[in-house]
Amino acid sequence: MTDGTAKISVRGLKKSFGRKTVLDGVDFDVAPGESLVIIGGSGTGKSVTIKCILGLIEPDEGTIEIDGDNATGLGGGDRDALMAKFGMLFQGGALFDSLTVWENVAFRLIRPRGASRREAREAAIDNLGMVGLGEDVADLHPAELSGGMMKRVALARAIAARPDIVFFDEPTTGLDPITADVINDLIVSVREKLGVSTVSITHDMASVRKIADRVAMLHGGRLVWTGSAGEIDASGNPFVDQFINGHADGPIAMDVRRP
Amino acid sequence: MNPLAAIGRTFLAFLSATGRTVTFAALALFHCATPPWYPRLIVRQVLDIGYYSLPVVGLTAVFTGMVLALQSYTGFSRFQAESAVAGIVALSITRELGPVLAGLMVAGRVGAAIAAEIGTMRVTEQIDALTTLSTNPFRYLVAPRMIAATLTLPVLVLVADVIGVMGGYAVSIHKLGFSPTVYLASTFDILKTMDVVSGLVKATVFGFLVALMGCYHGYHSRLGAQGVGQATTYAVVSGSILILTFNYIVTEIFFPE
Numbered sequence: 001m002t003d004g005t006a007k008i009s010v011r012g013l014k015k016s017f018g019r020k021t022v023l024d025g026v027d028f029d030v031a032p033g034e035s036l037v038i039i040g041g042s043g044t045g046k047s048v049t050i051k052c053i054l055g056l057i058e059p060d061e062g063t064i065e066i067d068g069d070n071a072t073g074l075g076g077g078d079r080d081a082l083m084a085k086f087g088m089l090f091q092g093g094a095l096f097d098s099l100t101v102w103e104n105v106a107f108r109l110i111r112p113r114g115a116s117r118r119e120a121r122e123a124a125i126d127n128l129g130m131v132g133l134g135e136d137v138a139d140l141h142p143a144e145l146s147g148g149m150m151k152r153v154a155l156a157r158a159i160a161a162r163p164d165i166v167f168f169d170e171p172t173t174g175l176d177p178i179t180a181d182v183i184n185d186l187i188v189s190v191r192e193k194l195g196v197s198t199v200s201i202t203h204d205m206a207s208v209r210k211i212a213d214r215v216a217m218l219h220g221g222r223l224v225w226t227g228s229a230g231e232i233d234a235s236g237n238p239f240v241d242q243f244i245n246g247h248a249d250g251p252i253a254m255d256v257r258r259p
Numbered sequence: 260m261n262p263l264a265a266i267g268r269t270f271l272a273f274l275s276a277t278g279r280t281v282t283f284a285a286l287a288l289f290h291c292a293t294p295p296w297y298p299r300l301i302v303r304q305v306l307d308i309g310y311y312s313l314p315v316v317g318l319t320a321v322f323t324g325m326v327l328a329l330q331s332y333t334g335f336s337r338f339q340a341e342s343a344v345a346g347i348v349a350l351s352i353t354r355e356l357g358p359v360l361a362g363l364m365v366a367g368r369v370g371a372a373i374a375a376e377i378g379t380m381r382v383t384e385q386i387d388a389l390t391t392l393s394t395n396p397f398r399y400l401v402a403p404r405m406i407a408a409t410l411t412l413p414v415l416v417l418v419a420d421v422i423g424v425m426g427g428y429a430v431s432i433h434k435l436g437f438s439p440t441v442y443l444a445s446t447f448d449i450l451k452t453m454d455v456v457s458g459l460v461k462a463t464v465f466g467f468l469v470a471l472m473g474c475y476h477g478y479h480s481r482l483g484a485q486g487v488g489q490a491t492t493y494a495v496v497s498g499s500i501l502i503l504t505f506n507y508i509v510t511e512i513f514f515p516e
């Protein structure tokens with residue numbers, strides 16, 4: 001934070017699919033070491049926002065800077081170099097089901113970095129330890145894991161190469177409240193240990209309260225509210241209030257009912 | 260509904276699909292031809308595509324050779340031309356039926372498997388995950404399958420050629436009463452190197468096409484289980500049609516008359 005350069009800086013981000021506008025001018029910054037959480041209803045474009053930053057989706061308009069350098073329209077080697085700064089936990093885990101758990105976790109260490117398989121396996125087991133999994137799962141295949149274990153393995157894979165920025169797409173969705181809380185704790189501890197910046201997406205208010213420094217609410221293609229995690233209950237913003245309280249009535253519901 | 264407009268739209272859709280496929284093929288070729296390669300993955304694909312296709316291709320070949328002998332015998336005996344059986348079997352198998360039938364079997368078995376696997380990876384975001392792990396999906400997924408299929412299909416077809424001719428031989432000797440020495444002699448008499456080589460060139464082209472269609476449809480699979488199912492069907496159908504199309508083209512090049 002000392003030099004004032006944001007880790008991630010997004011300005012005027014726009015993306016449409018066909019005639020459907022998903023993002024319509026999104027702006028935000030993430031400071032070094034900060035945890036930003038993006039909340040919003042289903043289909044509002046939270047995943048699309050992250051995928052634009054990762055370069056998986058090409059934005060229609062707007063700029064994205066990582067550490068002050070442009071991150072849009074990169075190809076080949078530049079893209080790979082940028083990817084080395086990122087870790088991503090996908091919404092569905094996205095573990096490679098043809099590989100074992102440890103090969104998944106060590107994937108980046110083996111392929112692009114060329115570590116030996118023995119070294120990589122040891123590193124993978126270290127990382128599995130960080131997310132509370134023992135060596136016994138290392139040789140299983142992803143299909144043999146429960147949902148909670150899969151999220152942990154995906155988390156271990158996301159942090160294995162020590163990225164600067166980690167993205168979490170709905171890390172607790174589909175888990176029971178206790179497992180979800182364990183994942184939240186893991187996210188917090190990983191962030192403290194590694195000092196990374198994080199951008200998380202969630203619908204889960206318990207998760208927001210636990211992992212967020214700052215919260216941004218996405219609605220109608222824009223961020224309708226941004227504030228610190230402490231302010232969220234007194235935001236005075238009708239969208240945020242409705243989201244927190246989970247009421248069907250309010251500005252968001254009216255939007256949904258419009259034909 | 261204007262029928263002309265509908266025809267026009269279909270034609271334009273066809274053109275744009277062709278363009279996308281050619282672009283995809285060019286990208287795939289580029290990644291096949293430039294390092295880094297992943298030898299472990301290529302070996303695994305060679306086993307998957309080649310070794311496990313052997314039983315299917317072998318059975319297809321042996322019965323085709325047998326039925327060819329029987330059919331051409333009953334046909335040619337009407338003109339007292341039974342001695343042509345050996346040549347008919349050898350030429351049909353090596354030039355046409357070996358590569359085409361093996362290609363179609365592999366399109367069904369391997370093209371479908373490739374499309375389903377890559378399509379599932381697309382749908383479950385594993386392809387996006389590859390990219391975020393600094394690994395190019397064309398290098399990691401597409402190139403090994405294309406290389407393996409292109410190298411393996413000629414070998415499969417060579418095996419099919421041998422088995423097919425043996426099938427014809429078995430029926431001719433044991434059922435139709437040919438003399439083994441005469442049958443073999445006339446087989447090798449008629450068969451030219453070019454007959455076998457043209458079949459193997461076809462096989463190379465077919466292997467490329469089958470893997471290309473599997474990868475292309477899997478890679479562009481629509482989301483959801485239905486999308487993957489559709490990708491699989493498209494891969495098999497388009498792979499088979501391309502095989503038959505290119506079979507004619509390659510034949511025309513080798514034997515222009």
Ligand SMILES: Nc1ncnc2c1ncn2[C@@H]1O[C@H](COP(=O)(O)OP(=O)(O)OP(=O)(O)O)[C@@H](O)[C@H]1O
Nearest residue numbers: 017022040041042043044045046047048049091203
């Ligand atoms: N590749 C794509 N092609 C076409 N439309 C897409 C694509 N990706 C996303 N969309 C559309 O963009 C919209 C936003 O999708 P997104 O996945 O970002 O939602 P989300 O906010 O993450 O929702 P959820 O909380 O349900 O995951 C959706 O309506 C979706 O249909």
Ligand SMILES: [Mg+2]
Nearest residue numbers: 046047091169
């Ligand atoms: Mg999402």
